[in-house]
Amino acid sequence: MNGYCIEGTMESATPLNTELMESEGTLKSRRESLVTDDRTIYDELIAPLEAKMMSSIWRVVRNADLAEDCLQDVLAVVWKKRIQIRLHPNPQALILKICLNAAYDYLRRLERMRCQKDLSYMDNTPAPRDHDADRDLEVREIEEQVQQAIQRLPRKRALAVMMRLINEESFETIAHALDCSEITARIHVSGGRAQLRKRLSHLRRSNRQEVNNE
C-alpha cells in the first residue's frame, strides 16, 4: 500500500495512472497543510457561523440545557470532521446540516422526555421579562406541536424542510448539504412540507381564524 492511498481509490490506481496519483498526492498534501493550523480552521470555518449555528439549534430545540448540549455535540463533530468539512464544496452548508442534524436528534430526545414527563428538563427555558402566562402557554403548545411534527418526519426530509423553511437556504445549498441533486432536495422539501401541512392543519386553521378576528 503506498503512502498516497486514499480510501476507495486504490483499486483504480495503476503505475501508469499518473493523473490519479497526482490528484491523490495533492489531496494528501492538502490534508497535511490543513492539519497544521487549528486556529485558522476555527477562524475560517466556525467563527463566521457562530451566530447562525446558535440560532439554528435554538430555533429547533428551544430548551436552554438541550441547546447548550446540542451545540457542544455539534462542535465536537465539526472539529472531528474539520478536514472533510474544509474539503467539502460548501463547508457552511455542511456545518449547518450538522447543526440541524443534531437538533433533530435532540428533538427526539425532548419528545422522549415529554413522554416520561421529565418536567425538570422541560421548564428551564428562561421566560421573557414581559411575559404573559396564558399567551406563553399557548405559544409553548404550538411550539411543541410543530417540534413533534418535525421530529416525525424522516431525517432527510426534516433537514431539508428546516434548511428551507426555517433557515431560508437555497435548494443548491440544501443539495450540497444533503449530498444529493437539487431535484432530490426539492422533492425532500415538498414531501416534508406536505406532511407538515397535514399534521399541522388544525393549527393553521386556528392561526388563520386568529388573524381574521384581528
Next chain:
Amino acid sequence: MNKSNIPDPDLDKLLKQALKDNIPPEVEARMNRQFLNLKRTLDRPESLAKADEWLWMGGPLQRKILAVASTVMLILGVVMHLSGSQSALAHSIEQLKVNVTVSVNLNRAVFMDCTVLTPEAGGENTSFHVLWRANGDARVDMVSTAGAQTIWILDETILLAGSDGSSIRSMPFKTIASDPEWQPAMDFRTPVLLAKHMEERYGLMQTGARGGAGSGEFLVIGQQDQQAVEITVDAKTYLPKVLKKYAPDSGRMNGDRICLIEIRFLWNQPISGELFVPGPLAGKQ
C-alpha cells in the same frame, strides 16, 4: 405541477412563528461559552491534544464510558442488594448524584455574585465581593481595615487602578494568585474553580437537611485540611448558597464553632457589563 409545491404562506408563517429566532440572552451566553471553550483550547500550545481531550469530554466516548460505568454500578447494586448492604450503596450513589448535579450546574452558570467574609481577630472582617460572567471576565472588590481595592481579571491578566487613581496597571495573574491577602477570594473567582474544589479538595461525603439548612435547601458536608466544610445547596437549582469553613475541632466540646470563612453566592442574576470594565470610576459600585 405537484400540489405540494404550491407555496403555502400559512404553513411558512406558522413554522416561522413557532420556531422564531428569539434566543434568550442567558442561553446565548451559555452557548457562546462553548465556542469560547473550544477557542481557548486551540490557543494553548498543546492545542491538538487538548482539543482531543475537549472532544472526549463532550463527545460520544464520554457517553460510552458513562454507559459502561452505569452498567457496572447497576451490577454492583444487584450484588450488594443480594449481600444485604444496599443502604451504603444507595447512600453513595445518592451522594455521587448530588455532587455531579451541583458540578454540572456550576459549569453551566452564566453569572456569579459571591461575597467572601473572613473574620479576623478583634471582630473585624475582611470582605471580598467577586463578580463573574460566562465569558471569563471577573472583578474582585476587597474591603478591609486597610481600605478598599478593586481588581479585574481578564484573560489571566490582572488589571488594577494605579496609585495616581487615574491609570490602569496590569500584571500577570500569578502575582495576585500567590498573594495571601487576595487568596481567600481567588479560590472562588469562577464557578468552575468552585466545582473543582468541591470535587477534588473538599471530599464531600454527607448530605442531609440539618444544621442551619432550611426548607428548600440541603447541607453537604466535607473536610479540607482538617477544617470542616459545610455547603448549603439550593434544592431547586442545585447551586451552592452558602459555603462555610470551620476551624479544626471547634465546637467539639460543646463550645461555639469558629467560622474561618463564609461565602454567600447569588447565581445567574444579570450583572451590568460596566462593572467588568476596568477603570477608576468603574471601581465605585
